[in-house]
Amino acid sequence: MPGGPATGPGAPVMDSAMAAVVRESGAYGGLLYVLPPGDDALWQVLVAGVPQEMGAPWRRVGLTDPMPVADAVRERRLVWRGGREDMARRYPRVALVLPYDFALAAAPLVSDTAVRGGLVLLWPGDHPERLGAAERAVIEEGCRRLGGIVEAMLDRDGRLPTADRPRTLPPPRPRTPSPFEAAALSAFVDRLPGGSCALDLNGRITFVTAGAAALLGAGRTDLLGALPWEALPWMDVPHVEDRYRAALVSRRRQAFTVLRPPDTWLSFELYPDASGLSVRITPGARGEEDPSRSAPASGPSRATVLYHLMHLASTLTEAVGVQDVVEQTADQLLPALGAQGMVVMAPEDGRLRIVGHRGYQADLLDRYDASPLDPAVPGVDVMSTGIPGFWTTFEELRAAYPAIPHEDGMAAWAVLPLIASGRPIGSLLLAYARPHVFPPGERAALTSLAGLVGQALDRARLYDAKHHLSHRLQSALLPHTLPRIPRLSVAARYLPAASGVSVGGDFYDLIPLDEHTAAAAIGDVQGHNVDAAALMGQVRTAVHAHATAGAPPDDVLARTNRLVNDLDPGLFTSCAYVHLDLATHRACVALAGHPPPLVRHADGRMEVLRVPPGLLLGIEPDARYASLEFRLPPGSVLALYTDGLVEAPGVDLDDAIAALAGLLEAGDPADLDGMADTLIRHAPAPGDDIALLLISPLA
Numbered sequence: 001m002p003g004g005p006a007t008g009p010g011a012p013v014m015d016s017a018m019a020a021v022v023r024e025s026g027a028y029g030g031l032l033y034v035l036p037p038g039d040d041a042l043w044q045v046l047v048a049g050v051p052q053e054m055g056a057p058w059r060r061v062g063l064t065d066p067m068p069v070a071d072a073v074r075e076r077r078l079v080w081r082g083g084r085e086d087m088a089r090r091y092p093r094v095a096l097v098l099p100y101d102f103a104l105a106a107a108p109l110v111s112d113t114a115v116r117g118g119l120v121l122l123w124p125g126d127h128p129e130r131l132g133a134a135e136r137a138v139i140e141e142g143c144r145r146l147g148g149i150v151e152a153m154l155d156r157d158g159r160l161p162t163a164d165r166p167r168t169l170p171p172p173r174p175r176t177p178s179p180f181e182a183a184a185l186s187a188f189v190d191r192l193p194g195g196s197c198a199l200d201l202n203g204r205i206t207f208v209t210a211g212a213a214a215l216l217g218a219g220r221t222d223l224l225g226a227l228p229w230e231a232l233p234w235m236d237v238p239h240v241e242d243r244y245r246a247a248l249v250s251r252r253r254q255a256f257t258v259l260r261p262p263d264t265w266l267s268f269e270l271y272p273d274a275s276g277l278s279v280r281i282t283p284g285a286r287g288e289e290d291p292s293r294s295a296p297a298s299g300p301s302r303a304t305v306l307y308h309l310m311h312l313a314s315t316l317t318e319a320v321g322v323q324d325v326v327e328q329t330a331d332q333l334l335p336a337l338g339a340q341g342m343v344v345m346a347p348e349d350g351r352l353r354i355v356g357h358r359g360y361q362a363d364l365l366d367r368y369d370a371s372p373l374d375p376a377v378p379g380v381d382v383m384s385t386g387i388p389g390f391w392t393t394f395e396e397l398r399a400a401y402p403a404i405p406h407e408d409g410m411a412a413w414a415v416l417p418l419i420a421s422g423r424p425i426g427s428l429l430l431a432y433a434r435p436h437v438f439p440p441g442e443r444a445a446l447t448s449l450a451g452l453v454g455q456a457l458d459r460a461r462l463y464d465a466k467h468h469l470s471h472r473l474q475s476a477l478l479p480h481t482l483p484r485i486p487r488l489s490v491a492a493r494y495l496p497a498a499s500g501v502s503v504g505g506d507f508y509d510l511i512p513l514d515e516h517t518a519a520a521a522i523g524d525v526q527g528h529n530v531d532a533a534a535l536m537g538q539v540r541t542a543v544h545a546h547a548t549a550g551a552p553p554d555d556v557l558a559r560t561n562r563l564v565n566d567l568d569p570g571l572f573t574s575c576a577y578v579h580l581d582l583a584t585h586r587a588c589v590a591l592a593g594h595p596p597p598l599v600r601h602a603d604g605r606m607e608v609l610r611v612p613p614g615l616l617l618g619i620e621p622d623a624r625y626a627s628l629e630f631r632l633p634p635g636s637v638l639a640l641y642t643d644g645l646v647e648a649p650g651v652d653l654d655d656a657i658a659a660l661a662g663l664l665e666a667g668d669p670a671d672l673d674g675m676a677d678t679l680i681r682h683a684p685a686p687g688d689d690i691a692l693l694l695i696s697p698l699a
Helices: 011-025 052-058 068-075 084-090 092-097 133-157 179-191 210-216 238-250 303-318 322-337 362-366 378-385 394-400 440-477 530-548 553-567 653-666 672-681
Strands: 029-034 041-048 060-062 079-081 103-110 115-123 167-169 195-200 205-208 254-260 264-273 276-283 341-348 351-358 389-391 412-420 423-432 488-495 506-512 517-525 573-581 586-592 598-600 606-608 627-631 637-641 690-697
Touching (some): 052 238, 060 068, 068 115, 079 084, 195 210, 238 254, 351 362, 389 394, 517 530, 530 553, 553 573, 553 586
Antiparallel strands (some): 029 041, 029 115, 041 060, 389 412, 488 690, 517 573
């Protein structure tokens, strides 16, 4: 388990190498990660040039996370993002947490034997759009050196240092002035109009002039060592910390105006460097470079809380269904907030629906699920009014809702409206097992967070509704059951694509013709949408109609092709059609751009039916199709399938068909269902739909 800051005999060497690569590359800071053997995540072990809390959301980065350092390590390449827009396009999660203009490089730490970690370097916002060749060479050499150091640590200790809190490299020490220079500098600063102060990289005041203290309305001893927004409550507003963070991350001058109650406006100018920030304070006027009027605040009221939560909440953009949103919210937010319970509620048909929960007994919430929308229940009241509620004790909660019983044993609660498109769509309850105070900054952060959850929930509900509709439409277009045909054993499978909610175009059909004959068809309409599904239904109907009219396989496809061309849907369709003579145990097949059928003969021998595939349906109205007759005696198995069963990136199609034939050869022809399950189970992860139809004549 991770413990305190990672230290050890190799730490000084690592620190020196990290400081060198930051200095020589011209970066102002960076983050160093190690990758323990067998682990699937990178651990942050060293921070340089930025506060620890700024890197806190990324102390542990999964190798599959959409993060620059994860991509760099996984793909063994240098990742470069040259500015805010570039970052937002490729890594929106990083851009959400740090919405400032800066450049970033991430590179893998490569030792002689393996990738041992990753390095992230940060440059000011005025860095050129491209990374220079000299900078790249410094980074590559630094990564090789750091990779060797990490490898040596592993060889010596048998493990790599991981920790909950990484070490922080101290900033470079400024030149110490002589006593004469110090006195002259002090006099110089005191003579300047207004006031001046200095902040370290963590935002704490390290120097303040008498003039600055007078403007701020506080004693110098009260200010030294304090964070401005904690020592001065009137500075606990979003744009103050936002501008401080913007100065640290972009390393550019920042300015803002803030009101010191009751009516004194002060102007602040921030000048950052590697050791901290110099701040000039002068009397100002309302609206003079006032971000609260000129631009929305993009940062938190309390950086440590909101920035961490914004990072976690940003992962909700990747959630798909409603339960995915609930699970991600609980998994990530409860530990960050220190809460022990969570309930997501929403109205449905005039009733309260418990969408999901964590930390509560199901039987307790079952009493509320599907109950009337009673405003005496906090979750219902909040979702009706859109006004959040915060209660630090049960007495406060009971005063607001006298009828509410204390059933959950919790000590404090926050009930937040879930807002989407400007309207409440539900509520989120967070419960704390111990007393918890909700200061104004945290209340604002939680309310904003609930808004993000509300948007994610609204999208997820739409996704679930579309998925349900698509599933019903697909089910309606495919046969509910295959007809029972004497002397014929069949098994069919349909597997939708692994991602998305669109309707697929794959279909199959089994058609009884008379006492001794039947037909089978399988096809794949191009696309995954309602148009594809509609065309699939039309093609299946046309094939069925021409088959029952007694047309041979080549004519069935030719006539269906003319129909598709007349419809002019702009989509193409592959199809395989087989006529089965159960009396003579012979069959005839024709293909329209479809993968070749497979036959497992009664003696176990496999055969790929090499039929000229013909054109896809819908390309040429006068296309003609070839057919092939073959024997299909009892004990043999005919396999018809769509290309989703065999196609995979980087795999030769003939090799894939041969592999499918091998599975069919190893199967039991007396158990078609088991054989079908085996073929589906060994299919590539479907980026496309899969349809499969197995046919075996009986004696």
